Amino acid sequence: MTDSSESSGTSEDKAGTASSVEPEPEAGTVTEPEPATAPATAAGPVPAAGSGIAPTAFLEVRDLQVHFPTDDGLVKSVDGLSFALEKGKTLGIVGESGSGKSVTSLAVMGLHRASRQQRSKVRMSGEIWLDGKELVGAEPDEVRRLRGREMAMIFQDPLSALHPYYTVGQQIVEAYRVHNDVDKKTARKRAVEMLDRVGIPQPDKRVDDHPHQFSGGMRQRAMIAMALVNNPELLIADEPTTALDVTVQAQILDLIRDLQKEFGSAVVIITHDLGVVAELADDLLVMYGGRCVERGPAERIFATPQHPYTWGLLGSMPRIDRDQTDRLIPVKGAPPSLINVPSGCAFHPRCPYADVPKDNLTRTVRPELGQVDGGHFSACHMAPQERERIWTEEIAPKL
Amino acid sequence: MTETTDDESQNTPADGPGDAASPAASDAEPLLRVRGLMRHFPITKGLLKRQVGAVQAVDGIDFDVYPGETLGVVGESGCGKSTMGRLITRLDEPTGGSIEFEGKDITHLSTGRLRPMRRDVQMIFQDPYGSLNPRHTIGGIIGTPFRLQGVEPEGGVKKEVQRLLELVGLSPEHYNRYPHEFSGGQRQRIGIARALALKPKLVVADEPVSALDVSIQAQVVNLMDDLQDELGLTYVIIAHDLSVIRHVSDRIAVMYLGKIVELSDRASLYASPLHPYTKALLSAVPVPDPKRRTERDRILLKGDVPSPINPPSGCRFRTRCWKATEVCTTTEPPLVALRTGHQVACHHPEPVTGEPAAAGGAGGKESTGGHA
Ligand SMILES: Nc1ncnc2c1ncn2[C@@H]1O[C@H](COP(=O)(O)OP(=O)(O)OP(=O)(O)O)[C@@H](O)[C@H]1O
Ligand SMILES: Nc1ncnc2c1ncn2[C@@H]1O[C@H](COP(=O)(O)OP(=O)(O)O)[C@@H](O)[C@H]1O
Ligand code: SF4
Ligand code: SF4
Ligand SMILES: [Mg+2]
Ligand SMILES: [Mg+2]
Numbered sequence: 088m089t090d091s092s093e094s095s096g097t098s099e100d101k102a103g104t105a106s107s108v109e110p111e112p113e114a115g116t117v118t119e120p121e122p123a124t125a126p127a128t129a130a131g132p133v134p135a136a137g138s139g140i141a142p143t144a145f146l147e148v149r150d151l152q153v154h155f156p157t158d159d160g161l162v163k164s165v166d167g168l169s170f171a172l173e174k175g176k177t178l179g180i181v182g183e184s185g186s187g188k189s190v191t192s193l194a195v196m197g198l199h200r201a202s203r204q205q206r207s208k209v210r211m212s213g214e215i216w217l218d219g220k221e222l223v224g225a226e227p228d229e230v231r232r233l234r235g236r237e238m239a240m241i242f243q244d245p246l247s248a249l250h251p252y253y254t255v256g257q258q259i260v261e262a263y264r265v266h267n268d269v270d271k272k273t274a275r276k277r278a279v280e281m282l283d284r285v286g287i288p289q290p291d292k293r294v295d296d297h298p299h300q301f302s303g304g305m306r307q308r309a310m311i312a313m314a315l316v317n318n319p320e321l322l323i324a325d326e327p328t329t330a331l332d333v334t335v336q337a338q339i340l341d342l343i344r345d346l347q348k349e350f351g352s353a354v355v356i357i358t359h360d361l362g363v364v365a366e367l368a369d370d371l372l373v374m375y376g377g378r379c380v381e382r383g384p385a386e387r388i389f390a391t392p393q394h395p396y397t398w399g400l401l402g403s404m405p406r407i408d409r410d411q412t413d414r415l416i417p418v419k420g421a422p423p424s425l426i427n428v429p430s431g432c433a434f435h436p437r438c439p440y441a442d443v444p445k446d447n448l449t450r451t452v453r454p455e456l457g458q459v460d461g462g463h464f465s466a467c468h469m470a471p472q473e474r475e476r477i478w479t480e481e482i483a484p485k486l
Numbered sequence: 487m488t489e490t491t492d493d494e495s496q497n498t499p500a501d502g503p504g505d506a507a508s509p510a511a512s513d514a515e516p517l518l519r520v521r522g523l524m525r526h527f528p529i530t531k532g533l534l535k536r537q538v539g540a541v542q543a544v545d546g547i548d549f550d551v552y553p554g555e556t557l558g559v560v561g562e563s564g565c566g567k568s569t570m571g572r573l574i575t576r577l578d579e580p581t582g583g584s585i586e587f588e589g590k591d592i593t594h595l596s597t598g599r600l601r602p603m604r605r606d607v608q609m610i611f612q613d614p615y616g617s618l619n620p621r622h623t624i625g626g627i628i629g630t631p632f633r634l635q636g637v638e639p640e641g642g643v644k645k646e647v648q649r650l651l652e653l654v655g656l657s658p659e660h661y662n663r664y665p666h667e668f669s670g671g672q673r674q675r676i677g678i679a680r681a682l683a684l685k686p687k688l689v690v691a692d693e694p695v696s697a698l699d700v701s702i703q704a705q706v707v708n709l710m711d712d713l714q715d716e717l718g719l720t721y722v723i724i725a726h727d728l729s730v731i732r733h734v735s736d737r738i739a740v741m742y743l744g745k746i747v748e749l750s751d752r753a754s755l756y757a758s759p760l761h762p763y764t765k766a767l768l769s770a771v772p773v774p775d776p777k778r779r780t781e782r783d784r785i786l787l788k789g790d791v792p793s794p795i796n797p798p799s800g801c802r803f804r805t806r807c808w809k810a811t812e813v814c815t816t817t818e819p820p821l822v823a824l825r826t827g828h829q830v831a832c833h834h835p836e837p838v839t840g841e842p843a844a845a846g847g848a849g850g851k852e853s854t855g856g857h858a
Contacts, residue, residue, distance in 0.1 A: 183699040288789065302790045303563070332562040332726060334787045337770035341786060359699060362729075362772030366779055385776045401774065403704035405733035407756070408773040414711070415733065417704035421669040 142216050144171035145353050146195070146321055151213035151223075153190050153199060160426040164190040166377040168213075172370070174320060177347065177354040179368030179385060181361060181400070183422045187377040188357045192323045195355070196240050197222055197230030217321060236266040239314035243326035245306035248313070249298040255282070255309045256294035263316045281312035285342055304335035311342065318350050325357045340366050361400060365389060373397050376423045376433035379456060383463030393465035393474055395438045398482045409486070416485060432468065440477065444468035516550035517588060517688055517720050518574060523547045524582030525569050529795065542794045543569040545744035546583065548821065551688065556714065556721040558735030558752075560728055560767070562791055565741045567724045568612075571692045574722065575609045576600055587688070605635055608681040610674075612693035617677055618665040624651070624676055625661040631683040650679040655709060671702035675709065682713065690722045695730060707734060728771050732756055737827075740764045743802040744794055746821060750828040760830040760838065763803050801833065809834045 142149075153165040165187045172178045180188050193199055195217075199209045206227070215222040217238065222230055242248045250258060259278035260271065267274070275294070282290035285308040298306055307327065314322060324343060328336035344367060347354050356367050364371060365385065372382040373394065381394040392398055402416030420437040423429055431450040435441040441449045448468045456464040459471070467474065526540035544566040551557050559567050572578040574585055576592055584593045592603055611617040618627055628647045632639060639646035648658035654675040665673055674694060681689055694710065695703040707730065713719060725731050731738060738755050740748040740763065748761040759765045766785040787806045792798055801819050804810040813833050821831040824838050 183701060304790055333728065333767060333770040333772075334562065335790075336772070337784060338786055340772070341784075360772065361700075361774040365774045365776045366772045368776070389774060389776055399701055403700045404774065405707075405729040406774065407729045407732060407768070407771050408775060408778065411732065411752075415704035415707055417708060418701035419705070421671060421702065422699070 139214075139221075141219050141221075142171065144216075145174045145218055146355075147171040147214075147216040148191075148195065149214040149216070151191065151194060151215065152211065153187075153194050154210040155208060156210065157426075162425050163377050163428060164425055165194065166428070168374075168377075168379055170372055170379070170382065172321075172353045172355065174353045175347070175351045176369045177356060177367050179364030179371045180355065180357045180374060181359060181364055181371065182374035183359060185422055185425065186374040187425070188359075188374055189325055191374075192240065192325045192355065192357055195222070195321075195323060196234055196238060197225075197227065198234075200227050201231065235262055235319070236317045237319055238321040238323065239317070239319035241307075241311055241314050241322070241324040241327045243329050245303075245310040246298065248310050249306060251298055254295050254297055255301065259294075259309075259313045259316055262313050266317050277316065278312075281316050282309065284315075284346075285309070285312045286338065287312075304331055304338065307331060307335070307339055308342070311339070311346075315346060315350075319352060321353045321355070322347075323355045323357070326359070327356070328363060329358065329360070336363070343367065361389075361404060373400070376428050377425055378433065379464075379466070380434065381465045382456070383459070387463050391478065393459050393463065393478075394467050395440050395469075396434050398478070399437070401486055402482065406486075412485070432466075440469060443473055443477075444470075514552055515589065516586075517553045518551040518722075519586040519589075520550070520574060520583070521548050522583035523570065523573060523580055523585065525566075525573055525578065526581045539795055542744050542797060544573065544580075545794075545797075547739075547741075547744075547746045549739055549746065549749060551720060551722055553687070553720055554714075554718055555736045556723055556734055558731040558738040559722065559724045559741060560726060560731045560738060561741035562726065562767075564791060564794065566744045566794070567726075567741055568692050570741070571609065571690045571722065571724050575607050575690050576603070577609065601635070605631075605637075605684040606687045608684070608686040608689050610677050610681045610689060610691040610694050613697055615665075615670070615673065615697070618673055620665050623662050623664060624656075624668075627665070627676060628680045628683055631680060635684060637684065646683070647679075650683060653682070653713070654679045655705075669702070670698050671705055674698060674702075674706050678706075678709065678713070682717070685717070686719070688720045688722070690724070692724045693726070694723065696725060696727060703730070710734070728767060740767070743791060743797050745802060745831065747803065747832070748828075748830045749821065750825075750830075754825060754828045758836065758838075760824055760828065760835040761803075761832050762807050762809050762834075762836070765836065801831075 148171070149169050151165055151168045152163070155162040155164060168187070168191060170178065180191065182188055190199075194211065195215055199211060200206045211223055213223060217233065222233075249255070256275060256278045259281060260274040263269070263274045263277050264271075279290045279294050282294055287293050287305060287308055293301075298309065301309060327343070328339050331339065340363065343354065343356070346352075354367070356364060358364055368385045370383065371385040371388045373380050373388070373396065375396050381388060381392065381397050388397065392401060396418070399416070399418035403418060405412070405415060418437050423433055423436070429436055431448070431452055432438070432441070432454050435449045438449070452468070454466045454468045456466045459465050523544055524546055525544040526542050528537045529539040529541065530536060531538045547570065549557070559570065561567055569578070573580050576585070576595065580593055584591060586592065587603055587607065592600065595603070625644065625647050628650055629643045632643050632646070644661065648661060651658050651660055656672060656675055656679070665676065668676065691710070695706050698706060710721070711734070714721060721734075723731070723734050732752060735752050737749070737751055739746045740761065742763050748755065748759065748764045755764065756768065759768055766787050769783060769785045789806055792802070792805055798805050800816050801807070801810070801814040804814040807814065811834065817833070819831045819833045821829050823829045824835060
């Protein structure tokens, strides 16, 4: 199905012409049951890419594909991903390392195509709609103007986002003045205010510090201050707390939650930690091998997860909120290479139930997302009754 | 520094009842006995390398490790966990205190005299990528300990390495492969195989799973568990993840800024932590259950961990503690047993029989405000 994107030339001429990509059967099946007027949510239906119809959701990603040609072969980092997000809501994206989470977030931010050099190394297709504007086909300059103002990003490693040479204040001032026509003094006042807002003690003094004079947690806060200085309507946080201790993590998650409440932004939080998404997310999207294997309202996915991979994630983690278990239930094997994604269901080499669906279906046909019940989707060949039985009899009692 | 405190803790009989330095029911001799352990890294200045201060990475800690048990060590980044691990394996030399292994003082043994003990005590490192030499084959890496120790295993090194590979769930055919051909979880298994080569008695694992994905973490945790049963290993497992620590440990030491602030049986610690810091740590662990986010009383600590170069006087946690009073500034609280198998170093510990939940609420209220 990716033939078209592989055979076409550069990403540049590819980008805008999402219509050349064949619509995914996935999108077709999921749209059906919902009335056309229903507001799209991360859990809800997402129309096929190529429809070109502006969505009603604030952020909507349709059949996104991000492939990187390399010497070893084509890396299909993201291979047909769709989701939607409303303002004021938080979407959590979880998955193992290398499942395509960061590539997805960089795609939304337009960062794979920011420079000519990057553009020549990536093949992107599909649609990303932000507030009625389509970004995959948009001019990189146009996307750059949105970046920092309408959408902002928090990275895992704050040092990669903060310049070591400039003071924290200078960097926040710069970020503010790019999008606001104000004098330096006003901008500095704004920087101090933001540092205060994210809980930096003595912000009027610390504003003149260099990043290396901040602790890890403070740098993370400074980066959040910088990301939020223009009140972005979309905030993408990619593993914002992975490098931090739990006590600092709790502070940062609280901060993101408060700020979202105050500004009503849409937030995408990317993490491999199911605990972190459970703290923040309204909706959840589970990624495996560059694709979504399960998505829906967070409460429902945690209460009745449908996909064997999601079961695996839940069984692998020791839980402090449950009675001590004797043994963890790991997922066997290792995550797939995105150059050679297993045929059929990408999870089949690791799935204990790969032989449950008949006729070797699991290894030959790729399962598409199907609706479980209102807003909850899963991509697995097992029949619903079978999944239900395995979940209640075999999985749930052991968690 | 506070000599009295160290002396006091040293006086506590290590195997007496109610002493958390020992597991409640054990009369056995400890495998490892640590008293007043200290590691200060000197900070020097100028050409003459005049010492102007010290990083008090580990500053007077006492604990015992008993045969067959797992002692977990938790604490935030920089609190001295890894330094402690390097000291008890004698990869580094203490600047104070003592370490006894099987009753023998190894605190200051020279490299040569340490050699026999090196067989018995092994370390597993955090980084499955950095700790394996990329230019050596797996066979070479796992076989190194035999060469270093001049040991010829029965049936030869190759055969023994292949047996070890199977033991940790890898294929003996991997013998001639290189580390880059393996995933993170597999590399960690290689590190474990190398640590087990000489049939050690004590294995110190520094963040053995924190660089791995959750699904892979569980594989390695289960493997370490099986190996402990099979080979009768004793573990000291260092980690910052409180859920992992609860899963793997029999007893747990909580560290803060170079000190052990609480040392307890697992059940007692998680059911009712006595130290405010432990309480805050436990309350901060994210729980994979969205329904619980509203019910939880989270204690948000203010600010950051102070520098170990200039730790606060008295109790080191006082700059972030919502219960701190005058005495916390002036006097360092000693580590004392308040319950059987549960020691804590705090002037105002949580009520020993109290409802943890009720106390958490009060603490939460006073201590929020990490940000305005
Ligand atoms: N060789 C050294 N020279 C000077 N200071 C050091 C040295 N090694 C460690 N330290 C300092 O000692 C303190 C304790 O470090 P250590 O590595 O033991 O922390 P840790 O608890 O293992 O932290 P983490 O969870 O981040 O691994 C830190 O302040 C560290 O910077
Ligand atoms: N610029 C690039 N060129 C080639 N491959 C890439 C590039 N960026 C990411 N990848 C690959 O894409 C896959 C997904 O990466 P990423 O989205 O960073 O994973 P994660 O889910 O851990 O954030 C990985 O296999 C990664 O190696
Ligand atoms: S489709 Fe088959 S292999 Fe994939 S998750 Fe379902 S049962 Fe497992
Ligand atoms: S001794 Fe004082 S400052 Fe230290 S933890 Fe106890 S109450 Fe808090
Ligand atoms: Mg990533
Ligand atoms: Mg460490």
